[in-house]
Each structure stands twice: as C-alpha cells, then as structure tokens.
Amino acid sequence: MSRRLINTTMHHDVVVVGARCAGAATAMLLAAAGHDVLLVDRTEFPSDTLSTHAIARSGVVQLNRWRLLQDVLDTGAPPIREVAFHAGGTSITREIKDRFGVDMMVAPRRHVLDALLVDAAVAAGARLMTGTTVEGVHRDDAGRVTGVRTRGVTGPLDISARFVVGADGRSSRIARAVDASFTEVRGGNGAAHYAYFAGDWPAMEYYVGDRAFAGIFPTNDAQACVWLCSPVDDARHVRRSHDTIDSAFDAMLRSAVPALAERLDATHRTSTTRGIIGLPNHIRQPAGPGWALVGDAGYHRDAITGHGISDAFRDAELLATSLDLVLRDEAGESTALDLYRTARDEQLREIFEITCELTTFPAADRFIELQKQLGVAIDTQAAMLAARPLPQLVAA
Numbered sequence: 001m002s003r004r005l006i007n008t009t010m011h012h013d014v015v016v017v018g019a020r021c022a023g024a025a026t027a028m029l030l031a032a033a034g035h036d037v038l039l040v041d042r043t044e045f046p047s048d049t050l051s052t053h054a055i056a057r058s059g060v061v062q063l064n065r066w067r068l069l070q071d072v073l074d075t076g077a078p079p080i081r082e083v084a085f086h087a088g089g090t091s092i093t094r095e096i097k098d099r100f101g102v103d104m105m106v107a108p109r110r111h112v113l114d115a116l117l118v119d120a121a122v123a124a125g126a127r128l129m130t131g132t133t134v135e136g137v138h139r140d141d142a143g144r145v146t147g148v149r150t151r152g153v154t155g156p157l158d159i160s161a162r163f164v165v166g167a168d169g170r171s172s173r174i175a176r177a178v179d180a181s182f183t184e185v186r187g188g189n190g191a192a193h194y195a196y197f198a199g200d201w202p203a204m205e206y207y208v209g210d211r212a213f214a215g216i217f218p219t220n221d222a223q224a225c226v227w228l229c230s231p232v233d234d235a236r237h238v239r240r241s242h243d244t245i246d247s248a249f250d251a252m253l254r255s256a257v258p259a260l261a262e263r264l265d266a267t268h269r270t271s272t273t274r275g276i277i278g279l280p281n282h283i284r285q286p287a288g289p290g291w292a293l294v295g296d297a298g299y300h301r302d303a304i305t306g307h308g309i310s311d312a313f314r315d316a317e318l319l320a321t322s323l324d325l326v327l328r329d330e331a332g333e334s335t336a337l338d339l340y341r342t343a344r345d346e347q348l349r350e351i352f353e354i355t356c357e358l359t360t361f362p363a364a365d366r367f368i369e370l371q372k373q374l375g376v377a378i379d380t381q382a383a384m385l386a387a388r389p390l391p392q393l394v395a396a
Contacts, residue, residue, distance in 0.1 A: 012038045012127075013327055015148055015161040017134045017174050020049065020110070021309050022295025023167030024117035025316035028066070031125035033324045033392040038159065039118070039126045040150065042133045046115035050274055052192075052306040053107035053217045053225045054204065058381040059310030060102045062317065065390060069102070071116055076220045077108035082203035086259065087368055093203060099379065100386035105204060107217035107225065113309075132157075137164060137177045137291070145178055145290030163323055164291045172297035175284055180293055186281035190302040190359040191235035193249050193275035194227035199267040208368065211361045212256030213304055223270055226260070228252050229304045231361055235277050249273040279303055281356050286319075286344055287337035294319045299348055301355040305374055311348065314385060318343045321391075347384070350377045 016027045019041035027039040055063070063069040073079060081104050084093040096103055122128050132152035137145045138160070147160035166174025201218040211234060217225040230252060238255075242248035246269070254261040279302040286298040295312040322340035325331035331339075354374050358367065 012036045012159065012161045014038070014163045014165060014323060015040060015159055016126075016165040016167055017041075017148065018167035018169060018172075018295070018297065019043070019045065019118050019121070019128070019130070020114045020167070020169075020295075020312075021117060022297070022312035022316050023165070024114065024121045025062075025066075025313055026165055026167060026294055026320050027126040028117065028121035028124045029317060029320035029391050030323060030327075031121060033320070034125075035324070035327050037121075037126040038129060038161070039121055040129045040132050040134060040148070040159075042131065044130050045118050046111040048109070048111040049114070050276060051110045052227075052303045052308055053109070053219055054306040054309075055106050055108075056307055056310040056378045056382075057096075057099065057102060057105065058378050058385055059313045060105055061100050061382045061385050062310075062313040063106075064102050065385070065388075066120075068116065068120060069106075071120075072106055072108055072113065075108060075112045075116065077106050077112065078218050079104040080106060080204045080218055084203045084205040085208075085371070086206065087208035087364055100382045102382075107204065107219050109220045112220055134168070134173060137174065139290075143289065145288070148174075162290070162327065165319065165323075166291065166293045166297040167295050168297055170280065170296040170300040172293065174291070175293055175297050178288060178291045180284045180286075180288070180291075180298070182282050182284055184283040186356045188278040188280040188302070188359075189232055190229055190279045190304055191232050191275065191277040192227060192229050192279060192303040193235070193245070193252065193273055194225050195246070195249060195269055195273040196223045196271040197226050197264055197267045198223055198270050206371070207257040207260050208364055209256035212252070213358070213361075213367070214253065214257045214260055216260075226253075226264065227303075228256065229302070230256065231359075232278050235275070239277075245273045245275060249275070276303075279359075281352070281359070283345070283348070283352070286341050289333070292319055292323070292337060292340065299344070299352075301348075301352055302359045304358045305351060305355045307351055307355070307378070310378075310381075311351075314347060314381065315344055317385075317388070317391065318347070347381060350380075 013035040138147040201224040205216040322336040
C-alpha cells in the first residue's frame, strides 16, 4: 500500500478530516473529479475500529458502481448470498435476489475495508497525511472556515482549503470546532457487543431474542462477527456482574438467544469481545460556510440496523456531488450545500425512524414488522443510488 506523508502548507480545494468509510470515499470521488484533495487522519492504515460489519444492499450497490466490489471480495471477504432469520422458534432462509446490479451482501473487517478505500482515494489522486491530529479550524474575518490546524510527527502545521470536510466520527472534533448544531437528538437506549468466531458461516443470520437482537456476519479469514444488541440497562447489569467482557458477552448470548450460544459452543472465539453502551441517535447540521460533515460526524444512529457503512457511502457521494458543483463554479456554495443537506436529510429519515423504534426493543411481532420495513427502505435507497449518474471515477 502506498502511504505518503505530505508536509506542505499549500492551499487545497478540500481537506477531508478522517480517512475511514465516509472520508476516504468522499476524497476518492472528489479527487477523481479532478479536485485537489488532502485526506488527513491521526491513524496509520490498516487499522481496526469499533464498527458494524454488514454492508447492506444500498452500500454494495455503491461499491459496485465505484468498481470496488471485486476488490473487497479479493480481500477474502466472502460474498453472502443467503440470509437466515430466526424468531419464535422458527427459521426462514432466503437467497439474496439480484437487484440493482448486485446479488450479495458483504461484511468485511474494517481494517481491510478502510485501507482499501484509502488506497482507492490515493489512486484517484487524493493526497494522504496520516499520523496527524487536527486540533481545530481557521476562520476568516467573516467567520468562514478556511482551513485546519494540525499536529503530526514533524510538529504543528496549518493547512488552508476552500472546504473542510469533517469525517471524523460521532465525536467529531470538526463538528465541535464549527459549532455544528444538533437538529435532532433521540438519546441512546442501545448497547452493542461482538466478537469473532472461527468456523464455516455460509449465511448472514439474525436472531430475535428476549429484549435482544443478535446475529452472524461472515467476514474475512474464515471467521464470523457474532454480535448482540440489547437495552443499555440490561447490558450494564450483565457487565457489572461479570469479571470480564468475554464472560459478560457469553452470558448475554446464553440468556437472550440460547440457540445461537449453543452453536458457538462448537467453535472457538478468535478475539476479545468489543462493545459500546449508550449508542446515540442524533442528527447534526451538515454544512456551513466553508465546511461540511459526512458519515457519523453528521448523523449517527444505533448499530441495531447495521446501516452505518451504507449511510457513509451514500452521504459521501451526495456531498462530493455538491462540492464538485461549487468547485467547478456551476452552483453557488449555499445552494449546493443546501442540496446536500436536503438530500441527506430526506434519505436518512426512514431508516433513522426505524432504528429509533427498534432500540425500544418492542414485542417480537412489531420487531419483525420493523425489520421488514427496513428491508423495503434499504431496497428503495439501493434503487435511488443505482439510478444516479455514475461518478467521474467510473465514467470512463
């Protein structure tokens, strides 16, 4: 993998802060459109991060449109062509139909996916600066954001740009620095825990349990990500009553979804459990003079719908399209950023509402109904994305 440290005070069209799914995709699309893009991250890649793994059909459509789906499969992430749903003692397995150009889902490890996207951004022409922390933003006398203050291995460095894009996650420093307001806050009632297990995992699987939702995502290296979502209070109670997070996870699974726990008895864990309690559901103002937010920096939802990566890909393209209009002088800044805000807010709404209701862990019948609504909403987004003009990246 090519990793170049750029030490320059040159002006850039766009500085993207955060080089994971949302940031790397945004940088890739803007660079491929011919713009001068600097991609900055404090992390050296490849590296892992706490995350859901599944990429829904809408996200797979994006990978396919960007000509990156085969690259993901080449990493060893298996194509997933069956989905099994277990609830109330019954199980249904369905083949994933060929729609909008894809007949599979994938669930790659994040250290694999993020590094692949970073390489794609660099190949498209973006410059990469890793091992660098962005400490704040610069503004002009009118209050417009004009760049960022950074600190890396060589010391402090100021970088100027026409636009600063915050793609630095749900605790975004850029969002705080530009005073991006929360436009909607629904609180955080959910907890998520997961670990990796060896074995043969042919399908993506979901289990509706007692005040819990769990599942299996086949991933790289002949392993599966086995996960459990539960209410905050339940997770805290179990965590407090066990000495280790692994034993707490085992207890959660055995209590809520015993059928899944019994299956895991026949394999072995290949990682320590990871988890987070109190996942927020909120929406931020996504743009302002000289700045924009993308991915979790601008919109975060509980992991229970597993739609974060797909959201990041969608919003990366929506933002790149709007910024491209401004940088080419084909639209005014306020008009283009308003287009991004409107499109993002319209596209996130239905799945956001479904997510918020799912985190109340309703009765099984309602839970299943919401899952069906989620499937329809994802296919609707996939259709919308498949119908969009191809980005410059794949137009040739």
